[in-house]
Amino acid sequence: MKIRLIFCLHLILFTQYGFCAMSEKQMNATKKLVRNTCVTKTKVSPDVVDAMHKGDFSQGQCYLSCILNTYKLILPEGTFDWEGGIKAINANMPPNIAEPACETVKNCKDSMKTKTDKCIGAAEIAKCLYDDNPSNYFLP
Template structure:
């Protein structure tokens, strides 16, 4: 339900302002997304922070957290591959200018990052890991 509210709020902001989200709005959206996905997948703060610091040695909970995040953003298809078209349109419409160029570059670099498509959590983890490796300082997932 929280994600639905977030999406409706984001759409309202875009319609009213006819502009991308601000950095503050993005930060709030990412926090909400983390608050939904973290307890759902029993990922710890330490696991999530480790990924942001480059430690991608994760168990299934950390991997499934990434699936939840990508799924909430509609960035992963039913076949567990990156939904490139949705990702590009979302970045173009909603990403703040401060991350737009790097996010587009990372998405282009990670089009085919999912190799283990038989497992949704591993596939999402592979995509998120690729996004991180493309530009660690500009990593944008929560």
């Protein structure tokens, strides 16, 4: 009985502290799933999404709103939950990606100027994330 109890305690401890951030492969699979879901939901062209990864945010703003809402980064009152974003990044991204991503999110915490139009507000956040560190732009 004592051995079972010790085994169970070890199992709980290792399970609780054994999980770490997603691998890059898992992260990319998740991003692909979210991207495909939001492309379908907003009916935006994949070419428009690809243009965003090159800095062109002139179209597809509601796609960005879908992305940020999926990741729960837009609060119900229409503000950017940058603190929640940092927590999610640290919990889910590999350290080599998480560190610069957190710095970028901190730099963009006040980027959402338009709170009356969720699509435009999301585009303001995404553009800031891209402009701050284009090589590490992490939205799908």
